[in-house]
Amino acid sequence: MREFEFESPDSLAGAIQLLESSKGKPLAGGTDLIDHLRTGRVVTDLVVDIKKIPELNVLEINDEGLRLGAAVSCRKICANAEIKQHYPALIDVCSIIGGIQIQSRASVGGNLCNSGAAADSTPALIALGGVCSVTGSSGTREIPVEEFCTGPSQNVLEPGELVTEIKFPLPVGKSSNHYQRFIPRYEMDIAVVGVGASLTLDDSGENITAARVGLGAVAAKPFLAEKVNEFLIGKSVTEATFSEAGEIAKGLISPIDDHRGTVEFRLQVTSVLVKRVLTEAAKRASEKAT
């Protein structure tokens, strides 16, 4: 591995200063970065470990929602009972990113900042209405997750900026969420298609009042399927509704051919997966008390 210096500041201001002055790379779980440093895909003179910064380790649920620090590991997320209750899609995601060794280290913030088109967490974060807090030397700005990635491995971060946390509104009433991906293996693979969805139902549990669907691995970046969301509002919870939503989703994607799947296959899988994910999200939502 090429040489680099290493710092592990315990304050956000200290980290920002280091990142800005030296073009250092932030290190959270390192499951992407350390591999990229080894292969030379990433070259840097300074690695800044951000795991000692309190703001990046926050994990807090209150009436307003969830504050998830960017450096919180997937394993920690999976062990949180309140996240399981309110944001099960996060558990769905964090329990399938890599194997258990990767989940011990990898963070959702890191997954987002790596900005892979097939990142598992991003469609779920989009579905959950996540908003990133991005801090740099000139202050903090808030960016909805669906506006964060700009292309494969690209995002809106300026040099010296750091995602500190992602905030999610609290699902209220009959509202729940789900994430699923299609992979050719049982586990330890990269999504061919990934779908996250949040659904809110009326008190009867029969009609949809709000919906957010995030799609991944089927375009240059994960995105919010707004036409699917608009279609779902006011519809009843039926198989036909979710089938039609899947067909609409098919029309929104621009997948590529690769060794994991062809364009044709991804189109087909997207419609099936959207239907499945919505069905499960609705089931979870209907089981919730109003």
Next chain:
Amino acid sequence: MAKQRVVTTKVNGTEKSFLCEPRQTLLEVLRNNLDMTGTKEGCSNGNCGACTVLLNGDPVTSCLVLAVECDGAEVETIEGVATKDGLTPLQNAFLENAALQCGICTPGFIMSTKALLKQNPDPSEEEIRFFLAGNLCRCTGYDKIIDAVQDAAKRQCGTGCCND
């Protein structure tokens, strides 16, 4: 050359200080600086799980951890599993169920299994397969490993569900 750092880590219960460069992984330091070669290098990119150790109790691939990150941490490796009284029930279960052939993946499997049984003392076959998905074995075909983990769970429950 980048400045060498002094890192102090508790390895298998004993405090150890070592000098290392920031670019050295925990795996490299364990094997080359501390002469603890029980932890194996496989793919070196986090896919195979051969280099699994417990870092503050959590299973991690030590090839994807910088040694400098471990200052103040607790690391447990395969060398710390057996006690002065001999092999643990977990290790005996692997031996007696023939859950290994070439043995390169075994230290990683033992460490992951140790973490699994601590978290879930009586896992189902599916839970075992899912938890151990990050450990690859090219010899056994996995079935014997699953048998060994189920056997280890039984043996440990026989001793009051104790993992140690």
